[in-house]
Amino acid sequence: MNCIITIELGTNAVRVFAFDLDGNEIGSQRGYCPTLHTGPDYSEQDPDHMFITMLYSLKNLLTEYVHPGKYKVSTICFSSSMHSVLAVDKTGTPLGNAITWSDNRAKKIAQELKDSELGKALYTRTGTPLHPMSPLAKISWMKEFDKERFKQTSKFLSIKSYIIHQLTDKYLIDYSIASATGLLNIHDIKWDQDALNFAGIKKSSLPELVPILTEAGKLKKAYQNSLGLTADTRIIIGSSDGCMATLGDGVMGEGRATITLEDSGAVRVMGARMLEDDKQRFFNYLLTEDCYVSGGPTNNAGSVFEWFARQFGDCKNAFEIDYSIHDLMEEASKVSAGSEGLLFLPYLLGERAPIWNANARGSYFGLNIKHEKKHFTRATIEGVLYGVYNIGKTLEEHRNITSLSVNGSYGTLSLCSKMIADIFNKPVALRSNSHSVSYGTYLVAATEMGVYKNLDEAAKTVKLPDEYLPDKTNHETYMQYFKIFEQLSTKLAPEFEIIANIS
């Protein structure tokens, strides 16, 4: 029997899944590969550690599930986090670590560019918000502050391009990952000359640009042998984690949006038109040449829950983040919607969409003498979700959204899903037993194999039942508080700046 393997290269782990051709999960493995913080503002990953972790996890998956189940691997398809940059020399040897999306070293360059005329034009053409996350800003930083590395660089890769090159010797970058570099014109799908000039690089310094269904070359003989795979195993380049999660939830066409809540989060829609926003609040990434995944990212999702659990959770039992989050949700469910007037601004890590203010801070507001610890717990969760709603609401200025799906380890917690339904006043669906990114990756691979006619058809087969229906009374309560939340988020901007200048 044939099977499909999906590999997700994330910033903390590599996840590998095996699916049969109908999309049933055969098995999965997860291998940890940390983000390294080698200096203030620095977030990096060791590309070779990533590669070995990927190989080892893949090998474990094969020996544990695939080979004993007598499956033949027909396709391996990839997804990865966006915005990574890895410089390699002419032999393909990495010059230092890969710089990941959360790296902030290019913040000054990004801000200056954002405020300029060129910045505005680039945003419109590339779809990527001008932010230190974007490879455009990172490469420009290298040009200015890491001249030696910049000079030695033969190619600027994404982490996925590097891993694929290890396996097949080809330097490739798919449309999705390329569209998140800030260097690609997403209208004509060519590298943008002005962006390249700003970064000080040539087209030849980037990998070859290919659609996400492209076969990325042949698996080298040595890996066929060590993994026990046949020579005809197809390696498909695939897309980015964000696009895959959106596809995996079947968010194709009008009316639907998906909310991902991991450590950070995003609200996304998918469609044939990009979102044009003169305030540069959204990203527009390519799934295919005529399909855009658009939306807004937040810095403050699971990280904030985890922070709260760590600082204020009960220490009765051994601390496991899963248990502790569970306790948190349980405590929050004892308080009614609106936390009896306690509000929380969740901007512990600054904020991206929709306020795009790196100086933003967290704050509890509306505290009175009756509030107890449990109110703080609920207010914290509500605050994070108001932040998410704030993105959704801005998206609704451009798109009509009638239903939602949620994914990610925090989004699928039942209290969170329920609260999202109430706050948005829309039904919420979710994939109960699988991982949206990997399922999206399966859909891409299966489409490439001809199981589905095209991605549209593939997405349409995804039927997620509505698990949570909105409660009107709760929604009205939430909206009263959200109004204050929205006002505080903008009103406090001058104070955010003052405090950022102090410490």
Add this chain to the structure above:
Amino acid sequence: MHQFVFQQGLSGALRPFPHILEIGVKKIQSIQLNSFPESRADCFRIFHIIEGKFEWCINGKIYMLFPGDTAIISTGTLFGNSKNILEIGSIAWLNIKLGDSRDRLFAAGSNSGLNTGEQQTILKVLLMNSMPVISKLTETARILHAISYELQHQEIGYLTRVSQLTDEMFITLTRYLSHQKDPVRNFPQVFMQLEQELRKDLSHQWTVEEMAAIVGMGSTMFNERVKTFTGFTPLNYLINIRISEAMKLLKKNNINITDIALDTGFYSSQHFSTTFKKLTGYTPREFRTNYLTADKD
């Protein structure tokens, strides 16, 4: 405790214990100028505050020490008082000469009941320590007091007791310091620190017990936590790091393969070659050749 000082070389009582350079108790009744200028510690020093309030500068950072506090000053640490004075109060201290290799906790000639692995682990934890002041560690006072008693009375068995007590002192400090990391609550962070330690000393033949001690966990629990957190057993996770480091070194043509094997912690080039091939499909030699012939355009 009464005031006293024993110094190695001057006090016969210390002769059987070459690792104890000095032990003493001092009561400071008036402030004397230049009594405590900042200088580099020439040995490993443990202080216990009995009375008074002291302001010490350790490695450029100011610490307030109160009765019951313990200060741990590693060899080479800059410490003293910023006004050069030792404030009024009383303190007890113990100066230890550490071993000159990473397999020996104490100076040659001293007796320790700790086995080599334990000594290595204790040294690692102490060298990594970034918390020079521990508050309210009553054990330090008890052990210092017991050592002084043994040295002053020299009753039957004191040779054994003193060695046991210095072992105990180091076990106590190590356990305390590694528990401080609160590994259960902060596993991702603690694991990150462990990874840094592993990478710093990759040629070392790490055991699971050592790794567990560094993060302050028992080895059974450590094993489980690492497996759920990383997807790998601790030793397999370590192999990931070893191989990825080896790949980096192989891409540089100037280091020979046996050296790479040993530097990255394999006990022979054969062991390296088999492990490397099992995981990557290539022998280290093939891997290097591929790189050197690749992309020469």
